[in-house]
Amino acid sequence: MERSGQSGRDQLAGQLRTTIVPTIGSHMLDIAGILLSRATEVEYACAMQACLPRIDEELGVHDALARTVPPSYDEYRHFFNRVLTPGIPGSLPPVESLFEDWGGHRAGLQHGQGFYLGRSAQHVQEVCDSLEIEVPEAYKAVPDHLLLLLELNEFLCDHAPADQAHLFAEEHFGWLSDYLDALGARMENEDDEALASAASFYCNFVDLVRRVVLDEWGENDVREVAQSA
Amino acid sequence: MSRQMTRRGFLRTGAASAVLASAGAIGMTGCGAQREELTGEAKRTATLCNGCSNECGLWVNTVGGKVHTLEGNPDNPKSGGRMCGRGHGFAQMTYSADRLTQPMKRMENGDFEPISWDDAYKEIGEKLTSILAEYGPEAFAFIRDPRPNINFYGPRFAAALGSANIYTHAAACNLSLQSAYRHTIGGGFSADLANAKMVMFIGRSYADGITPADMKLFANVAVEGDCKIVIVDPRYNNSAHMADQWVPIVPGTDLALLLAMSHVLIEEELYDAKFVKEHVLGFYAFKKEVESFTPEWASEICGVDAEVIATLAREMAEAAPAAVVEPSWRAAFGCAHANSFMTGRAVAAFNALLGNYGQEGGALITSSPSIGALPADKFPTPPAAQHVRVGNEEFPLAVQGFGTNLAVLKAALDGTMKAVFFYQSNAAKGYANPAVWEEGLSKVDLVVSIDVQMSETAMLADYVLPECSYLERLEAVYTLGGKKHMVAIRDKAIDVVHPETRPADQIFRELSAACGVGEYFDFTAEELVEAQLATLGLTIDELREKGIVELPTSDFEYGKVPQFNTPSGKVELFSVTIGRAGLSPVITWEDRKVHPEEGEFYFVGGKQSIQSHTMTTSIESLMDISKTYDLERLWMNASDAARLGIAEGETVEMSSSEYTDTIAVHVTERLMPGVSMLPRTTAVRRPTFRRATVLAYARPTSFPSTWSREWGRP
Numbered sequence: 022m023e024r025s026g027q028s029g030r031d032q033l034a035g036q037l038r039t040t041i042v043p044t045i046g047s048h049m050l051d052i053a054g055i056l057l058s059r060a061t062e063v064e065y066a067c068a069m070q071a072c073l074p075r076i077d078e079e080l081g082v083h084d085a086l087a088r089t090v091p092p093s094y095d096e097y098r099h100f101f102n103r104v105l106t107p108g109i110p111g112s113l114p115p116v117e118s119l120f121e122d123w124g125g126h127r128a129g130l131q132h133g134q135g136f137y138l139g140r141s142a143q144h145v146q147e148v149c150d151s152l153e154i155e156v157p158e159a160y161k162a163v164p165d166h167l168l169l170l171l172e173l174n175e176f177l178c179d180h181a182p183a184d185q186a187h188l189f190a191e192e193h194f195g196w197l198s199d200y201l202d203a204l205g206a207r208m209e210n211e212d213d214e215a216l217a218s219a220a221s222f223y224c225n226f227v228d229l230v231r232r233v234v235l236d237e238w239g240e241n242d243v244r245e246v247a248q249s250a
Numbered sequence: 251m252s253r254q255m256t257r258r259g260f261l262r263t264g265a266a267s268a269v270l271a272s273a274g275a276i277g278m279t280g281c282g283a284q285r286e287e288l289t290g291e292a293k294r295t296a297t298l299c300n301g302c303s304n305e306c307g308l309w310v311n312t313v314g315g316k317v318h319t320l321e322g323n324p325d326n327p328k329s330g331g332r333m334c335g336r337g338h339g340f341a342q343m344t345y346s347a348d349r350l351t352q353p354m355k356r357m358e359n360g361d362f363e364p365i366s367w368d369d370a371y372k373e374i375g376e377k378l379t380s381i382l383a384e385y386g387p388e389a390f391a392f393i394r395d396p397r398p399n400i401n402f403y404g405p406r407f408a409a410a411l412g413s414a415n416i417y418t419h420a421a422a423c424n425l426s427l428q429s430a431y432r433h434t435i436g437g438g439f440s441a442d443l444a445n446a447k448m449v450m451f452i453g454r455s456y457a458d459g460i461t462p463a464d465m466k467l468f469a470n471v472a473v474e475g476d477c478k479i480v481i482v483d484p485r486y487n488n489s490a491h492m493a494d495q496w497v498p499i500v501p502g503t504d505l506a507l508l509l510a511m512s513h514v515l516i517e518e519e520l521y522d523a524k525f526v527k528e529h530v531l532g533f534y535a536f537k538k539e540v541e542s543f544t545p546e547w548a549s550e551i552c553g554v555d556a557e558v559i560a561t562l563a564r565e566m567a568e569a570a571p572a573a574v575v576e577p578s579w580r581a582a583f584g585c586a587h588a589n590s591f592m593t594g595r596a597v598a599a600f601n602a603l604l605g606n607y608g609q610e611g612g613a614l615i616t617s618s619p620s621i622g623a624l625p626a627d628k629f630p631t632p633p634a635a636q637h638v639r640v641g642n643e644e645f646p647l648a649v650q651g652f653g654t655n656l657a658v659l660k661a662a663l664d665g666t667m668k669a670v671f672f673y674q675s676n677a678a679k680g681y682a683n684p685a686v687w688e689e690g691l692s693k694v695d696l697v698v699s700i701d702v703q704m705s706e707t708a709m710l711a712d713y714v715l716p717e718c719s720y721l722e723r724l725e726a727v728y729t730l731g732g733k734k735h736m737v738a739i740r741d742k743a744i745d746v747v748h749p750e751t752r753p754a755d756q757i758f759r760e761l762s763a764a765c766g767v768g769e770y771f772d773f774t775a776e777e778l779v780e781a782q783l784a785t786l787g788l789t790i791d792e793l794r795e796k797g798i799v800e801l802p803t804s805d806f807e808y809g810k811v812p813q814f815n816t817p818s819g820k821v822e823l824f825s826v827t828i829g830r831a832g833l834s835p836v837i838t839w840e841d842r843k844v845h846p847e848e849g850e851f852y853f854v855g856g857k858q859s860i861q862s863h864t865m866t867t868s869i870e871s872l873m874d875i876s877k878t879y880d881l882e883r884l885w886m887n888a889s890d891a892a893r894l895g896i897a898e899g900e901t902v903e904m905s906s907s908e909y910t911d912t913i914a915v916h917v918t919e920r921l922m923p924g925v926s927m928l929p930r931t932t933a934v935r936r937p938t939f940r941r942a943t944v945l946a947y948a949r950p951t952s953f954p955s956t957w958s959r960e961w962g963r964p
């Protein structure tokens with residue numbers, strides 16, 4: 022990977038990358054599994070009680086997420102129904118293809134954003150195929166769903182050469198900034214308080230994931246994150 | 251892997267780490283470049299566009315199982331080898347973020363939650379059968395956008411449940427007009443534009459409501475031909491650019507124009523007396539009726555100069571029989587006004603005076619091919635319902651194949667309609683008066699919506715069943731009538747994108763089984779198509795190869811006066827059937843129901859050529875066109891704007907008895923004074939819908955608007 026105009030922090034992060042790959046940590050991944058899919062009440066409660074406080078420990082820092090009182094199960098379910106469920110007007114399912122430009126000559130009919138099975142989905146599918154990883158049937162149209170991206174990222178961090186794992190992270194998590202912006206816009210005039218508070222928790226979580234995976238944590242934290250991996 | 255299981259186990263990684271260990275790399279570098287090309291097998295599949303009810307024939311080009319491009323099938327008479335922009339845009343729905351991806355059930359708090367197909371079928375089946383047991387089959391209604399596939403499955407499903415309550419959206423479209431033609435000349439007709447010397451379009455614009463082949467023909471005839479084209483419309487629509495004459499007219503008064511033109515033909519003995527003698531019933535009653543409907547009388551009502559009216563009538567007579575008043579569709583008198591039904595009758599009558607039925611350049615009444623009887627063992631026919639369809643008594647003149655969905659709404663409001671199913675029809679936003687539909691549907695015990703995307707109607711449903719898009723399904727065959735008979739196929743071009751979506755044939759097979767009437771649906775789409783084609787002497791492979799095949803069954807001949815499917819077998823200017831329904835048996839003058847008061851405007855709709863009602867508004871690229879070209883503005887004549895001190899682009903508040911909102915104004919000379927015009931895919935906000943900000947729907951009728959459709963009032 023070539024970089025120009027690197028800051029000291031970038032250089033340090035670059036050095037770390039060559040040896041140790043940052044990972045988002047198993048507890049965050051557990052929470053991702055709960056927040057990004059339809060969890061049961063018990064699963065949700067367990068994750069919030071057991072995993073949330075440990076994020077701080079894993080990261081070795083204090084993050085807004087760990088200090089946030091999580092929404093109740095009903096509140097989160099309401100949020101999931103309204104904002105993360107595909108097909109519901111105004112919903113924003115966390116799928117990379119929907120936030121990338123189908124564009125380019127390959128696209129044929131599709132131009133602009135907001136389409137399933139874009140280039141990112143195709144790439145994730147290819148990576149999975151090459152690794153003989155099976156994408157579940159229910160995710161056939163969304164192999165680049167955030168949950169699967171996190172799983173795959175974790176797997177690559179554990180098993181793939183560091184540069185390739187990093188490349189995957191860089192290629193497949195950059196869209197989260199746009200995603201957070203879209204969520205912000207979606208919630209801007211929302212007068213449903215339960216929805217707004219669950220959204221804020223969810224956004225904090227996604228933002229944390231984004232920063233950790235993309236290694237935007239700050240020098241010391243990068244080191245700590247890396248060491249914890 | 252146990253680690254995954256703790257996180258609910260999404261990816262099955264199996265041998266992945268072993269693969270990595272042996273290969274050492276996963277080819278990640280350079281993946282961005284790889285991602286620029288679609289790869290895989292290229293394929294071409296014959297299908298029909300679903301961007302509007304034209305259902306133009308297409309070839310779908312796919313690469314690696316993904317849709318790449320579409321092109322019109324040159325053999326298809328609707329597309330003529332071309333597609334309109336809306337058709338290209340609508341194909342994007344297949345991959346759209348707005349698609350429904352799984353069955354859903356509405357919870358008590360209004361949220362939708364996924365439900366498995368099995369559970370959805372079970373719950374719907376139990377609720378529906380208990381409603382039928384308690385209230386009878388007349389408490390169930392099925393409303394659809396009438397396309398060939400659902401025209402097979404929908405009525406069969408309702409009939410299997412013992413219900414005669416099957417309807418289309420037509421009461422929100424052109425039911426008045428179609429019913430008028432049904433009772434005057436026996437059915438619809440088309441204008442033989444290619445051979446005409448003069449054609450009058452009333453409120454219809456081929457350049458706005460596009461059918462590609464018709465648009466091409468219109469442009470050729472208008473620009474290069476020697477046919478005189480007259481556009482009667484309060485708006486200088488996009489066809490008027492190519493026409494010879496624009497006749498601005500007060501909305502809802504086309505009837506006065508037609509009666510006065512008839513008056514001129516009769517008074518000046520310019521009508522086809524031989525045709526009238528042989529093929530018209532009630533001429534003398536009509537003649538007496540129009541005696542007082544002079545051009546001067548009409549001019550006062552419709553705002554068209556009396557001399558212009560008389561000249562138009564004379565020119566039409568001069569060009570007859572190669573002259574025709576085009577049948578129109580929805581905008582002017584489809585169902586917009588209290589006098590729409592009468593206006594349709596007057597169009598048919600004027601054409602009769604021209605003696606143009608069946609003549610080259612005139613009004614053509616053609617037939618459609620019929621699919622033969624299917625083998626009864628595989629495709630048993632459900633017994634006929636034992637009750638009269640709700641609405642038939644109150645609205646006896648409605649075309650039987652359409653029915654009057656307003657009767658469903660009324661029954662919902664009075665609590666007698668207990669279950670309503672919708673198939674790809676958005677009554678709660680796309681018909682009239684959304685608030686009333688919302689109220690009506692809130693009183694129904696079971697509402698089910700089958701659709702590809704969420705609609706306002708689906709949002710009110712108890713269950714939403716996601717159909718796959720038209721590019722992902724094979725459908726019952728599509729027959730095309732006209733001078734030629736043809737049969738076309740909508741084939742499956744790609745595998746389903748979302749695994750939890752299903753085609754209609756599968757949904758009805760499974761749903762009917764859950765309702766205890768599965769024996770009427772025990773066949774696949776492929777089996778149905780094969781059986782249908784066998785009755786026409788064709789195979790599915792032949793049709794797949796060509797997309798469309800001509801049948802030898804048409805008996806159309808120019809110069810032959812067609813059979814009029816009316817009780818008398820003639821063009822009925824006097825109708826006993828209509829008289830018995832409580833309307834004037836003879837064609838005569840009726841006013842529109844409301845007129846603007848001081849300070850108010852007439853309010854009309856116009857079509858945006860790149861939108862099909864609420865169906866296409868979720869397509870971003872189409873909405874971009876609407877926004878880029880400012881197609882969502884309220885049109886106002888420059889003199890009105892000057893009087894009110896309104897400048898181009900300024901935001902105004904518009905208000906009717908039903909709705910108030912703000913909107914930008916387009917100041918123009920292309921609209922007659924006193925009239926406001928809003929493109930029909932504009933006007934009511936859909937704030938929670940992804941693409942749409944200001945859009946979607948007005949029922950531009952009158953101003954203040956009204957929801958009643960008195961095309962066949964009791």
Ligand code: SF4
Pocket residue numbers: 299300301302303304305306328329332333334335336337338340460461462
């Ligand atoms: S007119 Fe356009 S949108 Fe309608 S079916 Fe044809 S191509 Fe499709």
